[in-house]
Amino acid sequence: MTGAVPDGFELLVLDCGHNDSFGPAYVNLPEHKIGFRVGPQHLNPVGGLHGGAMATFADMQISAVGPEAYDAHRATISLTVDFMAPVGPGTWVEAEVVCPKQTRTLVFTQAIITADGAPVARTSGIYRNASKTA
Amino acid sequence: MTGAVPDGFELLVLDCGHNDSFGPAYVNLPEHKIGFRVGPQHLNPVGGLHGGAMATFADMQISAVGPEAYDAHRATISLTVDFMAPVGPGTWVEAEVVCPKQTRTLVFTQAIITADGAPVARTSGIYRNASKTA
Protein backbone atom coordinates (compact mmCIF):
# COMPACT_ATOMS: atom_id res chain seq x y z
CA MET A 1 0.00 0.00 0.00
CA THR A 2 1.65 3.20 -1.17
CA GLY A 3 2.17 5.60 1.68
CA ALA A 4 2.31 3.03 4.45
CA VAL A 5 5.20 3.09 6.91
CA PRO A 6 6.39 -0.22 8.41
CA ASP A 7 5.75 -0.95 12.07
CA GLY A 8 8.36 0.36 14.45
CA PHE A 9 9.19 3.47 12.46
CA GLU A 10 8.42 6.98 13.65
CA LEU A 11 8.73 10.32 11.93
CA LEU A 12 12.26 11.75 11.95
CA VAL A 13 11.78 15.23 13.33
CA LEU A 14 14.53 17.44 11.97
CA ASP A 15 13.48 21.02 11.89
CA CYS A 16 15.14 22.45 8.81
CA GLY A 17 14.31 23.58 5.32
CA HIS A 18 16.11 20.80 3.55
CA ASN A 19 14.26 18.06 5.39
CA ASP A 20 10.96 19.82 4.71
CA SER A 21 11.88 19.86 1.05
CA PHE A 22 12.84 16.17 1.04
CA GLY A 23 9.60 15.16 2.72
CA PRO A 24 9.00 12.74 5.57
CA ALA A 25 11.66 10.25 6.61
CA TYR A 26 11.20 7.71 9.39
CA VAL A 27 13.49 6.10 11.93
CA ASN A 28 13.42 2.92 13.93
CA LEU A 29 16.10 3.78 16.47
CA PRO A 30 16.24 0.48 18.38
CA GLU A 31 17.00 -1.26 15.08
CA HIS A 32 19.16 1.59 13.69
CA LYS A 33 16.95 1.84 10.64
CA ILE A 34 15.86 4.81 8.59
CA GLY A 35 13.45 4.86 5.67
CA PHE A 36 11.22 6.86 3.36
CA ARG A 37 8.70 6.22 0.63
CA VAL A 38 9.61 7.49 -2.84
CA GLY A 39 7.32 10.36 -3.77
CA PRO A 40 7.02 12.74 -6.74
CA GLN A 41 9.54 15.12 -5.15
CA HIS A 42 12.25 12.43 -5.32
CA LEU A 43 12.02 11.56 -9.00
CA ASN A 44 14.52 12.07 -11.83
CA PRO A 45 13.63 12.97 -15.43
CA VAL A 46 13.13 9.31 -16.36
CA GLY A 47 10.70 8.63 -13.52
CA GLY A 48 12.93 6.81 -11.03
CA LEU A 49 14.51 7.84 -7.75
CA HIS A 50 16.93 10.73 -8.37
CA GLY A 51 20.57 10.10 -7.48
CA GLY A 52 20.54 13.31 -5.48
CA ALA A 53 17.51 12.20 -3.46
CA MET A 54 19.25 8.91 -2.72
CA ALA A 55 22.36 10.85 -1.67
CA THR A 56 20.28 13.07 0.60
CA PHE A 57 18.79 9.99 2.21
CA ALA A 58 22.27 8.48 2.50
CA ASP A 59 23.46 11.55 4.36
CA MET A 60 20.67 11.01 6.91
CA GLN A 61 22.26 7.71 7.99
CA ILE A 62 23.87 9.45 10.95
CA SER A 63 20.36 10.04 12.36
CA ALA A 64 19.76 6.33 12.81
CA VAL A 65 22.91 5.59 14.77
CA GLY A 66 21.20 6.26 18.09
CA PRO A 67 19.07 8.55 20.23
CA GLU A 68 21.82 11.14 20.51
CA ALA A 69 21.10 11.88 16.85
CA TYR A 70 18.28 14.09 18.03
CA ASP A 71 20.47 16.15 20.33
CA ALA A 72 23.64 16.85 18.41
CA HIS A 73 24.43 18.02 14.92
CA ARG A 74 27.24 16.02 13.39
CA ALA A 75 28.79 17.57 10.30
CA THR A 76 29.45 15.28 7.36
CA ILE A 77 33.10 14.97 6.35
CA SER A 78 32.80 12.38 3.61
CA LEU A 79 29.86 10.65 1.95
CA THR A 80 30.01 7.93 -0.68
CA VAL A 81 27.00 6.41 -2.41
CA ASP A 82 27.16 3.56 -4.90
CA PHE A 83 24.03 2.97 -6.94
CA MET A 84 23.36 -0.68 -7.64
CA ALA A 85 19.87 -0.71 -9.17
CA PRO A 86 17.17 1.76 -10.22
CA VAL A 87 14.34 2.49 -7.78
CA GLY A 88 10.76 3.09 -8.84
CA PRO A 89 8.14 5.52 -7.49
CA GLY A 90 6.12 4.43 -4.48
CA THR A 91 8.86 2.14 -3.19
CA TRP A 92 9.78 1.93 0.50
CA VAL A 93 13.50 2.69 0.74
CA GLU A 94 15.26 1.59 3.91
CA ALA A 95 18.74 1.51 5.39
CA GLU A 96 19.95 -0.40 8.41
CA VAL A 97 22.82 1.73 9.61
CA VAL A 98 26.00 0.13 10.93
CA CYS A 99 28.55 2.08 12.94
CA PRO A 100 31.77 0.06 12.70
CA LYS A 101 33.83 2.61 14.62
CA GLN A 102 33.59 5.79 16.62
CA THR A 103 36.75 7.65 17.61
CA ARG A 104 37.15 10.77 19.73
CA THR A 105 36.83 12.94 16.63
CA LEU A 106 35.13 10.80 13.96
CA VAL A 107 32.05 8.60 13.51
CA PHE A 108 32.10 6.00 10.71
CA THR A 109 28.73 4.76 9.48
CA GLN A 110 27.56 2.67 6.55
CA ALA A 111 24.49 0.95 5.17
CA ILE A 112 23.15 -1.22 2.42
CA ILE A 113 20.03 0.52 1.17
CA THR A 114 17.09 -1.59 0.06
CA ALA A 115 13.94 -0.84 -1.94
CA ASP A 116 11.02 -3.06 -0.99
CA GLY A 117 13.65 -5.38 0.47
CA ALA A 118 16.05 -5.65 -2.49
CA PRO A 119 19.51 -4.02 -2.31
CA VAL A 120 19.66 -0.93 -4.53
CA ALA A 121 22.50 1.17 -3.13
CA ARG A 122 25.14 1.24 -0.46
CA THR A 123 26.67 4.14 1.34
CA SER A 124 29.43 4.99 3.74
CA GLY A 125 29.87 8.19 5.71
CA ILE A 126 32.43 9.84 7.94
CA TYR A 127 31.01 12.41 10.34
CA ARG A 128 32.57 14.75 12.84
CA ASN A 129 32.00 13.45 16.36
CA ALA A 130 30.39 16.29 18.26
CA SER A 131 30.50 15.90 21.99
CA LYS A 132 28.15 18.74 22.73
CA THR A 133 24.63 19.48 21.58
CA ALA A 134 24.12 21.79 18.66
CA MET B 1 23.29 40.59 -3.66
CA THR B 2 21.27 37.56 -2.64
CA GLY B 3 19.48 36.00 -5.56
CA ALA B 4 21.81 37.18 -8.29
CA VAL B 5 23.21 34.68 -10.78
CA PRO B 6 26.66 35.31 -12.32
CA ASP B 7 26.91 36.28 -15.97
CA GLY B 8 27.08 33.37 -18.37
CA PHE B 9 24.81 31.07 -16.37
CA GLU B 10 21.38 30.00 -17.54
CA LEU B 11 18.67 28.01 -15.81
CA LEU B 12 19.22 24.25 -15.85
CA VAL B 13 15.96 22.90 -17.22
CA LEU B 14 15.45 19.41 -15.87
CA ASP B 15 11.83 18.50 -15.77
CA CYS B 16 11.46 16.34 -12.69
CA GLY B 17 10.10 16.44 -9.19
CA HIS B 18 13.43 16.29 -7.45
CA ASN B 19 14.85 19.28 -9.28
CA ASP B 20 11.66 21.24 -8.56
CA SER B 21 12.13 20.40 -4.91
CA PHE B 22 15.79 21.43 -4.93
CA GLY B 23 15.03 24.74 -6.58
CA PRO B 24 16.78 26.52 -9.44
CA ALA B 25 20.28 25.48 -10.52
CA TYR B 26 22.20 27.16 -13.31
CA VAL B 27 24.71 26.02 -15.89
CA ASN B 28 27.40 27.71 -17.91
CA LEU B 29 27.98 24.98 -20.47
CA PRO B 30 30.89 26.53 -22.41
CA GLU B 31 32.83 26.74 -19.12
CA HIS B 32 31.46 23.42 -17.75
CA LYS B 33 30.15 25.17 -14.65
CA ILE B 34 27.05 24.60 -12.58
CA GLY B 35 25.84 26.64 -9.63
CA PHE B 36 23.00 27.55 -7.29
CA ARG B 37 22.31 30.02 -4.53
CA VAL B 38 21.71 28.57 -1.06
CA GLY B 39 18.08 29.09 -0.09
CA PRO B 40 15.93 28.13 2.89
CA GLN B 41 15.12 24.76 1.30
CA HIS B 42 18.82 23.78 1.42
CA LEU B 43 19.49 24.40 5.11
CA ASN B 44 20.35 21.97 7.89
CA PRO B 45 19.16 22.25 11.51
CA VAL B 46 22.07 24.52 12.42
CA GLY B 47 21.40 26.97 9.60
CA GLY B 48 24.06 25.98 7.09
CA LEU B 49 23.95 24.13 3.79
CA HIS B 50 22.67 20.57 4.40
CA GLY B 51 25.05 17.75 3.46
CA GLY B 52 22.25 16.18 1.47
CA ALA B 53 21.65 19.36 -0.51
CA MET B 54 25.36 19.53 -1.28
CA ALA B 55 25.25 15.88 -2.35
CA THR B 56 22.25 16.56 -4.59
CA PHE B 57 24.14 19.41 -6.20
CA ALA B 58 27.20 17.18 -6.55
CA ASP B 59 25.11 14.61 -8.40
CA MET B 60 24.15 17.32 -10.92
CA GLN B 61 27.79 17.60 -12.04
CA ILE B 62 27.06 15.37 -15.02
CA SER B 63 24.76 18.11 -16.37
CA ALA B 64 27.69 20.50 -16.84
CA VAL B 65 29.88 18.17 -18.85
CA GLY B 66 28.40 19.32 -22.14
CA PRO B 67 25.32 20.05 -24.23
CA GLU B 68 24.44 16.36 -24.51
CA ALA B 69 23.49 16.59 -20.85
CA TYR B 70 20.14 17.89 -22.01
CA ASP B 71 19.44 14.99 -24.31
CA ALA B 72 20.46 11.88 -22.41
CA HIS B 73 19.89 10.60 -18.92
CA ARG B 74 23.05 9.17 -17.45
CA ALA B 75 22.52 7.02 -14.37
CA THR B 76 24.89 7.58 -11.47
CA ILE B 77 26.99 4.56 -10.50
CA SER B 78 29.12 6.12 -7.77
CA LEU B 79 29.14 9.51 -6.08
CA THR B 80 31.60 10.75 -3.47
CA VAL B 81 31.41 14.09 -1.71
CA ASP B 82 33.99 15.38 0.74
CA PHE B 83 32.93 18.36 2.83
CA MET B 84 35.78 20.78 3.52
CA ALA B 85 34.06 23.80 5.07
CA PRO B 86 30.57 24.87 6.20
CA VAL B 87 28.48 26.96 3.80
CA GLY B 88 26.17 29.76 4.90
CA PRO B 89 22.73 30.78 3.59
CA GLY B 90 22.63 33.11 0.59
CA THR B 91 25.97 31.90 -0.73
CA TRP B 92 26.57 31.25 -4.44
CA VAL B 93 27.79 27.66 -4.71
CA GLU B 94 29.59 26.71 -7.91
CA ALA B 95 31.39 23.75 -9.44
CA GLU B 96 33.63 23.69 -12.50
CA VAL B 97 33.23 20.15 -13.71
CA VAL B 98 36.20 18.23 -15.08
CA CYS B 99 35.78 15.04 -17.13
CA PRO B 100 39.14 13.28 -16.94
CA LYS B 101 37.95 10.23 -18.85
CA GLN B 102 35.07 8.84 -20.83
CA THR B 103 35.03 5.20 -21.84
CA ARG B 104 32.52 3.31 -23.95
CA THR B 105 30.51 2.46 -20.84
CA LEU B 106 31.53 4.98 -18.15
CA VAL B 107 31.89 8.74 -17.68
CA PHE B 108 34.20 9.99 -14.91
CA THR B 109 33.59 13.52 -13.62
CA GLN B 110 34.83 15.56 -10.70
CA ALA B 111 34.78 19.07 -9.30
CA ILE B 112 36.02 21.29 -6.54
CA ILE B 113 32.95 23.10 -5.24
CA THR B 114 33.30 26.71 -4.11
CA ALA B 115 31.09 29.03 -2.07
CA ASP B 116 31.53 32.67 -3.00
CA GLY B 117 34.84 31.58 -4.51
CA ALA B 118 36.32 29.63 -1.57
CA PRO B 119 36.66 25.82 -1.80
CA VAL B 120 34.09 24.11 0.45
CA ALA B 121 33.68 20.61 -0.98
CA ARG B 122 34.92 18.31 -3.67
CA THR B 123 33.17 15.56 -5.47
CA SER B 124 33.79 12.76 -7.91
CA GLY B 125 31.25 10.78 -9.85
CA ILE B 126 31.07 7.76 -12.10
CA TYR B 127 28.11 7.69 -14.47
CA ARG B 128 26.85 5.19 -16.98
CA ASN B 129 27.64 6.36 -20.49
CA ALA B 130 24.34 6.33 -22.35
CA SER B 131 24.63 6.40 -26.10
CA LYS B 132 20.97 7.02 -26.74
CA THR B 133 18.59 9.71 -25.55
CA ALA B 134 16.34 9.06 -22.59
Next chain:
Amino acid sequence: MTGAVPDGFELLVLDCGHNDSFGPAYVNLPEHKIGFRVGPQHLNPVGGLHGGAMATFADMQISAVGPEAYDAHRATISLTVDFMAPVGPGTWVEAEVVCPKQTRTLVFTQAIITADGAPVARTSGIYRNASKTA
Protein backbone atom coordinates in the same frame (compact mmCIF):
# COMPACT_ATOMS: atom_id res chain seq x y z
CA MET C 1 51.56 -16.55 17.92
CA THR C 2 53.12 -14.44 15.20
CA GLY C 3 53.03 -16.14 11.85
CA ALA C 4 50.10 -18.42 12.56
CA VAL C 5 47.20 -18.53 10.13
CA PRO C 6 43.70 -19.25 11.49
CA ASP C 7 42.06 -22.58 10.74
CA GLY C 8 40.12 -22.71 7.51
CA PHE C 9 42.40 -20.35 5.58
CA GLU C 10 44.55 -21.46 2.67
CA LEU C 11 47.17 -19.60 0.67
CA LEU C 12 45.78 -17.30 -2.00
CA VAL C 13 47.63 -18.35 -5.12
CA LEU C 14 47.83 -15.39 -7.46
CA ASP C 15 50.76 -15.68 -9.76
CA CYS C 16 51.95 -12.11 -10.24
CA GLY C 17 54.74 -9.79 -9.22
CA HIS C 18 52.63 -7.56 -7.06
CA ASN C 19 51.31 -10.38 -4.92
CA ASP C 20 54.83 -11.74 -4.52
CA SER C 21 55.90 -8.32 -3.33
CA PHE C 22 52.99 -8.05 -0.88
CA GLY C 23 53.70 -11.45 0.60
CA PRO C 24 51.33 -14.27 1.49
CA ALA C 25 47.60 -13.65 1.80
CA TYR C 26 45.09 -16.32 2.74
CA VAL C 27 41.48 -17.04 1.85
CA ASN C 28 38.67 -18.93 3.49
CA LEU C 29 36.35 -19.16 0.50
CA PRO C 30 33.35 -20.86 2.16
CA GLU C 31 33.23 -17.97 4.66
CA HIS C 32 34.21 -15.29 2.08
CA LYS C 33 37.17 -14.25 4.21
CA ILE C 34 40.63 -13.06 3.29
CA GLY C 35 43.52 -12.28 5.63
CA PHE C 36 47.23 -11.71 6.08
CA ARG C 37 49.68 -11.20 8.89
CA VAL C 38 51.42 -7.81 9.05
CA GLY C 39 55.11 -8.27 8.23
CA PRO C 40 58.07 -5.90 7.82
CA GLN C 41 57.21 -5.36 4.15
CA HIS C 42 53.87 -3.79 5.13
CA LEU C 43 55.12 -1.14 7.55
CA ASN C 44 55.05 2.65 7.29
CA PRO C 45 57.80 5.00 8.56
CA VAL C 46 56.28 5.08 12.06
CA GLY C 47 56.17 1.29 12.39
CA GLY C 48 52.48 0.58 11.73
CA LEU C 49 50.64 -0.91 8.78
CA HIS C 50 51.14 1.34 5.73
CA GLY C 51 48.00 2.85 4.21
CA GLY C 52 49.11 1.55 0.85
CA ALA C 53 49.49 -2.00 2.14
CA MET C 54 46.00 -1.79 3.61
CA ALA C 55 44.73 -0.50 0.27
CA THR C 56 46.44 -3.37 -1.56
CA PHE C 57 44.78 -5.81 0.79
CA ALA C 58 41.46 -4.03 0.30
CA ASP C 59 41.78 -4.46 -3.45
CA MET C 60 42.11 -8.23 -2.92
CA GLN C 61 38.54 -8.38 -1.55
CA ILE C 62 37.28 -9.54 -4.92
CA SER C 63 39.29 -12.75 -4.46
CA ALA C 64 37.17 -13.80 -1.48
CA VAL C 65 33.81 -13.47 -3.18
CA GLY C 66 33.85 -17.03 -4.44
CA PRO C 67 35.70 -19.83 -6.23
CA GLU C 68 35.42 -18.12 -9.60
CA ALA C 69 37.96 -15.64 -8.24
CA TYR C 70 40.62 -18.11 -9.23
CA ASP C 71 39.47 -18.36 -12.81
CA ALA C 72 38.72 -14.82 -13.91
CA HIS C 73 40.48 -11.50 -13.62
CA ARG C 74 38.11 -8.75 -12.61
CA ALA C 75 39.45 -5.24 -13.15
CA THR C 76 38.88 -2.75 -10.35
CA ILE C 77 36.77 0.28 -11.30
CA SER C 78 36.59 2.01 -7.92
CA LEU C 79 38.16 1.31 -4.53
CA THR C 80 37.54 3.20 -1.30
CA VAL C 81 39.32 2.55 1.98
CA ASP C 82 38.52 4.33 5.24
CA PHE C 83 41.10 3.93 7.99
CA MET C 84 39.56 3.73 11.45
CA ALA C 85 42.48 2.74 13.70
CA PRO C 86 46.23 2.13 13.43
CA VAL C 87 47.43 -1.47 13.03
CA GLY C 88 50.60 -2.82 14.63
CA PRO C 89 53.20 -5.27 13.28
CA GLY C 90 52.49 -8.97 13.71
CA THR C 91 48.73 -8.48 13.70
CA TRP C 92 46.36 -10.80 11.82
CA VAL C 93 44.32 -8.60 9.48
CA GLU C 94 41.10 -10.09 8.15
CA ALA C 95 38.13 -9.09 5.99
CA GLU C 96 34.82 -10.87 5.61
CA VAL C 97 33.75 -9.83 2.14
CA VAL C 98 30.13 -9.03 1.40
CA CYS C 99 28.78 -8.84 -2.15
CA PRO C 100 25.55 -6.83 -1.90
CA LYS C 101 24.96 -6.83 -5.65
CA GLN C 102 26.20 -8.23 -8.90
CA THR C 103 24.89 -6.89 -12.19
CA ARG C 104 25.61 -8.00 -15.72
CA THR C 105 28.55 -5.61 -15.91
CA LEU C 106 29.51 -4.77 -12.30
CA VAL C 107 30.34 -6.53 -9.02
CA PHE C 108 29.92 -4.55 -5.78
CA THR C 109 31.88 -5.78 -2.77
CA GLN C 110 32.64 -4.42 0.67
CA ALA C 111 34.16 -5.41 3.98
CA ILE C 112 34.89 -4.28 7.48
CA ILE C 113 38.56 -5.09 8.07
CA THR C 114 39.64 -6.25 11.52
CA ALA C 115 43.03 -6.58 13.21
CA ASP C 116 43.11 -9.33 15.82
CA GLY C 117 39.32 -9.04 15.82
CA ALA C 118 38.92 -5.27 16.27
CA PRO C 119 37.60 -3.12 13.38
CA VAL C 120 40.41 -1.02 11.90
CA ALA C 121 39.27 -0.16 8.38
CA ARG C 122 36.43 -0.60 5.97
CA THR C 123 36.45 -0.79 2.24
CA SER C 124 34.13 -0.88 -0.73
CA GLY C 125 34.94 -1.83 -4.27
CA ILE C 126 33.34 -1.85 -7.68
CA TYR C 127 34.77 -4.36 -10.14
CA ARG C 128 34.09 -5.13 -13.76
CA ASN C 129 32.11 -8.33 -14.06
CA ALA C 130 34.07 -10.54 -16.42
CA SER C 131 32.10 -13.42 -17.84
CA LYS C 132 35.08 -15.15 -19.36
CA THR C 133 38.35 -16.37 -17.86
CA ALA C 134 41.42 -14.21 -18.14
Next chain:
Amino acid sequence: MTGAVPDGFELLVLDCGHNDSFGPAYVNLPEHKIGFRVGPQHLNPVGGLHGGAMATFADMQISAVGPEAYDAHRATISLTVDFMAPVGPGTWVEAEVVCPKQTRTLVFTQAIITADGAPVARTSGIYRNASKTA
Protein backbone atom coordinates in the same frame (compact mmCIF):
# COMPACT_ATOMS: atom_id res chain seq x y z
CA MET D 1 63.47 4.49 -22.43
CA THR D 2 62.39 2.11 -19.70
CA GLY D 3 63.85 3.06 -16.36
CA ALA D 4 64.34 6.74 -17.08
CA VAL D 5 63.01 9.30 -14.64
CA PRO D 6 61.85 12.68 -15.96
CA ASP D 7 63.91 15.80 -15.22
CA GLY D 8 63.08 17.50 -11.95
CA PHE D 9 62.21 14.33 -10.05
CA GLU D 10 64.28 13.01 -7.17
CA LEU D 11 64.03 9.80 -5.20
CA LEU D 12 61.36 9.83 -2.48
CA VAL D 13 63.23 8.75 0.61
CA LEU D 14 60.78 7.05 2.95
CA ASP D 15 62.54 4.64 5.22
CA CYS D 16 60.07 1.81 5.70
CA GLY D 17 59.46 -1.76 4.66
CA HIS D 18 56.45 -1.05 2.54
CA ASN D 19 58.19 1.53 0.39
CA ASP D 20 61.14 -0.82 -0.04
CA SER D 21 58.71 -3.46 -1.22
CA PHE D 22 56.98 -1.06 -3.65
CA GLY D 23 60.27 0.05 -5.14
CA PRO D 24 61.50 3.52 -6.03
CA ALA D 25 59.08 6.43 -6.28
CA TYR D 26 60.12 9.95 -7.22
CA VAL D 27 58.93 13.42 -6.29
CA ASN D 28 59.13 16.82 -7.89
CA LEU D 29 58.18 18.91 -4.89
CA PRO D 30 58.13 22.37 -6.53
CA GLU D 31 55.55 21.03 -8.99
CA HIS D 32 53.76 18.81 -6.41
CA LYS D 33 54.33 15.76 -8.58
CA ILE D 34 55.06 12.16 -7.69
CA GLY D 35 55.81 9.30 -10.05
CA PHE D 36 57.17 5.79 -10.55
CA ARG D 37 57.93 3.45 -13.39
CA VAL D 38 55.88 0.24 -13.55
CA GLY D 39 58.12 -2.73 -12.78
CA PRO D 40 57.59 -6.47 -12.41
CA GLN D 41 56.73 -6.05 -8.71
CA HIS D 42 53.67 -3.93 -9.64
CA LEU D 43 51.99 -6.33 -12.04
CA ASN D 44 48.69 -8.20 -11.78
CA PRO D 45 48.02 -11.73 -13.06
CA VAL D 46 47.15 -10.43 -16.54
CA GLY D 47 50.37 -8.42 -16.91
CA GLY D 48 49.13 -4.88 -16.20
CA LEU D 49 49.52 -2.57 -13.22
CA HIS D 50 47.87 -4.16 -10.18
CA GLY D 51 45.00 -2.21 -8.60
CA GLY D 52 46.72 -2.54 -5.26
CA ALA D 53 49.97 -1.07 -6.59
CA MET D 54 48.00 1.85 -8.01
CA ALA D 55 46.29 2.27 -4.64
CA THR D 56 49.65 2.22 -2.86
CA PHE D 57 50.90 4.91 -5.20
CA ALA D 58 47.69 6.88 -4.65
CA ASP D 59 48.26 6.79 -0.91
CA MET D 60 51.69 8.42 -1.47
CA GLN D 61 50.00 11.57 -2.81
CA ILE D 62 50.40 13.22 0.58
CA SER D 63 54.18 13.11 0.07
CA ALA D 64 54.00 15.48 -2.88
CA VAL D 65 52.02 18.21 -1.15
CA GLY D 66 55.14 19.97 0.07
CA PRO D 67 58.51 19.77 1.80
CA GLU D 68 56.92 19.12 5.19
CA ALA D 69 56.04 15.68 3.80
CA TYR D 70 59.54 14.62 4.75
CA ASP D 71 59.19 15.70 8.36
CA ALA D 72 55.79 14.57 9.48
CA HIS D 73 53.82 11.37 9.21
CA ARG D 74 50.21 12.05 8.26
CA ALA D 75 47.87 9.14 8.80
CA THR D 76 45.41 8.38 6.03
CA ILE D 77 41.73 8.67 7.01
CA SER D 78 40.12 7.99 3.64
CA LEU D 79 41.47 7.01 0.24
CA THR D 80 39.49 6.61 -2.96
CA VAL D 81 40.91 5.43 -6.27
CA ASP D 82 38.94 5.23 -9.50
CA PHE D 83 40.55 3.23 -12.29
CA MET D 84 39.92 4.68 -15.73
CA ALA D 85 42.21 2.67 -18.02
CA PRO D 86 44.64 -0.26 -17.81
CA VAL D 87 48.35 0.51 -17.44
CA GLY D 88 51.09 -1.52 -19.08
CA PRO D 89 54.53 -2.54 -17.79
CA GLY D 90 57.37 -0.07 -18.23
CA THR D 91 55.04 2.94 -18.18
CA TRP D 92 55.90 6.12 -16.28
CA VAL D 93 52.99 6.78 -13.90
CA GLU D 94 52.66 10.30 -12.53
CA ALA D 95 50.33 12.34 -10.35
CA GLU D 96 50.21 16.09 -9.94
CA VAL D 97 48.81 16.47 -6.45
CA VAL D 98 46.29 19.19 -5.66
CA CYS D 99 45.49 20.22 -2.10
CA PRO D 100 42.13 22.01 -2.30
CA LYS D 101 41.86 22.50 1.46
CA GLN D 102 43.74 22.12 4.69
CA THR D 103 41.94 22.55 8.00
CA ARG D 104 43.33 22.46 11.52
CA THR D 105 42.72 18.71 11.68
CA LEU D 106 42.45 17.48 8.08
CA VAL D 107 44.35 17.69 4.78
CA PHE D 108 42.40 17.06 1.56
CA THR D 109 44.42 16.01 -1.50
CA GLN D 110 43.59 14.69 -4.94
CA ALA D 111 45.17 13.90 -8.27
CA ILE D 112 44.53 12.71 -11.77
CA ILE D 113 47.06 9.96 -12.41
CA THR D 114 48.58 9.63 -15.87
CA ALA D 115 50.55 6.89 -17.61
CA ASP D 116 52.93 8.22 -20.23
CA GLY D 117 50.78 11.34 -20.17
CA ALA D 118 47.32 9.80 -20.61
CA PRO D 119 44.83 9.84 -17.69
CA VAL D 120 44.44 6.34 -16.23
CA ALA D 121 43.16 6.87 -12.69
CA ARG D 122 42.12 9.52 -10.25
CA THR D 123 42.35 9.58 -6.53
CA SER D 124 41.27 11.62 -3.53
CA GLY D 125 42.57 11.37 0.01
CA ILE D 126 41.80 12.74 3.43
CA TYR D 127 44.73 12.75 5.85
CA ARG D 128 45.09 13.70 9.47
CA ASN D 129 46.85 17.04 9.76
CA ALA D 130 49.79 16.44 12.07
CA SER D 131 51.30 19.58 13.48
CA LYS D 132 54.32 17.87 14.92
CA THR D 133 56.96 15.63 13.42
CA ALA D 134 56.63 11.89 13.77
